[in-house]
Amino acid sequence: MNNTIKVAIVDDHKILTEGLKGLVDDSELATVVGVAHTAADCRHSIGFWKPDVLLLDVGLPDMSGIDLCKELTTRFPLTKVLALTTHNEYTVVRKMLDNGASGYLVKNAMAEEVLAGIEAVAAGKTFLCHEIDVLMKKPSSKNIWLSQRERELLKLICEGLTNAEIAAQIFLSPETIKSYRKNLLLKLGAKNTAVLVKMAIEQKLI
Amino acid sequence: MNNTIKVAIVDDHKILTEGLKGLVDDSELATVVGVAHTAADCRHSIGFWKPDVLLLDVGLPDMSGIDLCKELTTRFPLTKVLALTTHNEYTVVRKMLDNGASGYLVKNAMAEEVLAGIEAVAAGKTFLCHEIDVLMKKPSSKNIWLSQRERELLKLICEGLTNAEIAAQIFLSPETIKSYRKNLLLKLGAKNTAVLVKMAIEQKLI
DNA sequence: TTGGTATCCCCCCTTTAGGGGGTATTGCGC
DNA sequence: GCGCAATACCCCCTAAAGGGGGGATACCAA
Numbered sequence: 001m002n003n004t005i006k007v008a009i010v011d012d013h014k015i016l017t018e019g020l021k022g023l024v025d026d027s028e029l030a031t032v033v034g035v036a037h038t039a040a041d042c043r044h045s046i047g048f049w050k051p052d053v054l055l056l057d058v059g060l061p062d063m064s065g066i067d068l069c070k071e072l073t074t075r076f077p078l079t080k081v082l083a084l085t086t087h088n089e090y091t092v093v094r095k096m097l098d099n100g101a102s103g104y105l106v107k108n109a110m111a112e113e114v115l116a117g118i119e120a121v122a123a124g125k126t127f128l129c130h131e132i133d134v135l136m137k138k139p140s141s142k143n144i145w146l147s148q149r150e151r152e153l154l155k156l157i158c159e160g161l162t163n164a165e166i167a168a169q170i171f172l173s174p175e176t177i178k179s180y181r182k183n184l185l186l187k188l189g190a191k192n193t194a195v196l197v198k199m200a201i202e203q204k205l206i
Numbered sequence: 207m208n209n210t211i212k213v214a215i216v217d218d219h220k221i222l223t224e225g226l227k228g229l230v231d232d233s234e235l236a237t238v239v240g241v242a243h244t245a246a247d248c249r250h251s252i253g254f255w256k257p258d259v260l261l262l263d264v265g266l267p268d269m270s271g272i273d274l275c276k277e278l279t280t281r282f283p284l285t286k287v288l289a290l291t292t293h294n295e296y297t298v299v300r301k302m303l304d305n306g307a308s309g310y311l312v313k314n315a316m317a318e319e320v321l322a323g324i325e326a327v328a329a330g331k332t333f334l335c336h337e338i339d340v341l342m343k344k345p346s347s348k349n350i351w352l353s354q355r356e357r358e359l360l361k362l363i364c365e366g367l368t369n370a371e372i373a374a375q376i377f378l379s380p381e382t383i384k385s386y387r388k389n390l391l392l393k394l395g396a397k398n399t400a401v402l403v404k405m406a407i408e409q410k411l412i
Numbered sequence: 413t414t415g416g417t418a419t420c421c422c423c424c425c426t427t428t429a430g431g432g433g434g435t436a437t438t439g440c441g442c
Numbered sequence: 443g444c445g446c447a448a449t450a451c452c453c454c455c456t457a458a459a460g461g462g463g464g465g466a467t468a469c470c471a472a
Contacts, residue, residue: 012314013292019225037314061314086219086292108218108243108267147418160401162458176420182460192428193459195366197403353448368428382450388430398458399429 005030005122008051010042010068011084012061016107020055023111030118039063046072051079052122056101058085058092066095073100080121088135089204091145093128103127146187146205153180155206158197211236211328214257216248216274217290218267222313226261229317236324245269252278257285258328262307264291264298272301279306286327294341295410297351299334309333352393352411359386361412364403 007030011017014037021032034049036042039060046054054072058065069081080102085092088106096104102121105114109129120127128136146154156166163181167174188205190196200206213236217223220243227238240255242248245266252260260278264271275287286308291298299310308327311320315335326333334342352360362372369387373380394411396402406412 013222014314014316015225015229015320016219016222016313017225018229018317019221019223022228023221023224107222108220110220111224114221149419157400158404160397160404162398164458172419173421175422178459179421180419182462185460191366192368193398193400194363194403197400198364198366198407201404201407355449370428378449379451381452384429385451386449388432391430 004028005053005118006033006049006051007031007053007055007118008034008036008042008046008049009055010036010039010060011055011057012037012059013057020114023114024118027115029115030122039065039068042068042072046076046079050076053118054079054081055105055118056081056083058083058096066092066099069096069101070099080124082117082121082127087204088131090135090138092204093132093136097126104132105129106131146184150180150184150187151206153177154184154196154200157181157184157193158200158206210234211259211324212239212255212257213237213259213261213324214240214242214248214252214255215261216242216245216266217261217263218243218265219263226320229320230324233321235321236328245271245274248274248278252282252285256282259324260285260287261311261324262287262289264289264302272298272305275302275307276305286330288323288327288333293410294337296341296344298410299338299342300351303332310338311335312337352390356386356390356393357412359383360390360402360406363387363390363399364406364412 007024009017009020009032011020017035017037021035024030024032030053033051034045036045039062056065056069056072060068065083069083072079073081081100082103082105083093083096083101084105084107086107093104103117103126105117106129109131113129117127117129152170153166156169161169163174163177166172166177184190184196185192188196188199190199213230215223215226215238217226223241223243227241230236230238236259239257240251242251245268262271262275262278266274271289271291275289278285279287287306288309288311289299289302289307290311290313292313294312302310309323309332311323312335315337319335323333323335358376359372362375367375369380369383372378372383390396390402391398394402394405396405
């Protein structure tokens, strides 16, 4: 039957891929045509698998799932990517969708949601599991969207560089760095650098 | 047969529990007598399950797996806890073992390691999967061990409180807070507060 | 054209943090 | 008894961050 959806799974959590594989194969809906535990494995094999749907973990060991997603959806536009993740950070979801993912599941989603997601993205729709859907509609998290430069500075601040050091590194005036820093505190509503770093890491803004 | 080991699983990742359950049940070694997705569920049911081995996720939604581990190993000393986690942070492993866990697995462990772990802890041994074993033997991470007070201060620093504010809150002299802060920077080898906060979060020192 | 946003730069000033010293008590283990 | 770690406290000084202003360019969209 050509009727079943071909699914490939990319996730470094081997137990989870076992579970997923069983879940998918036991359904009437789809069959698993391949499993990879690293981005490199996925790159090598996806051409042979030619899956309709790729279940892709965001937190791969060898490269960012976000970047891999972009690459794969460009190279294989017929394959729909359904992203999988443990955490539910607004910016991560946003980036995955911007990079061509068709859907998003958190790993503690129910089995039915996984199958529903596979079916939906295979049909060309976008699919967000309930938890992510709620997250994306929450206005509070939406406003945190930093420009390229701001993210760059935030990263350097998190690494503990002082204004002078940052200025030297990216060839800008220390006064400019000060301005950016003040702006970041304002934008994120952070009281000081400590909170700024905390927010940057916890909300994965860098 | 009384020969098979009774296993219970506590993890909020439903797909993973499915995978684990399949894995365990398919083996000759053990059978799954119960699955819970929250600490509350586990508390209610574990008395009925009476498992020999409890596969316990550290990152539960409703309470810390670390605290739950302590509680369960006290209440049910015959049940051996085999901890499961996504990340491999030295301090988390340390705390789990201190709180009575008999073994520790990372979630991307291979299936064989899971079964080996179950068998080992059921036999009263301690078991660390390869990755964790390596981690615990690495001398670099060992030295980071903070006192109660230091952790308390670190937490407040991460929340963005100034020395004066911290002093007011825990009724100490601002000068004392300064000393502790300097000491934390020294101990963790952090250049400034930004790095301190980053390390505290990434290494789950708080 | 006007408004918005991203980029970059400068002044003032105060508060906080960081680097360097130091002291003292308590309680634990050897 | 001695060493040692944890706790709590103090002074001096400099470096860095934070709070308040201000301004400039450029580009894009309404």
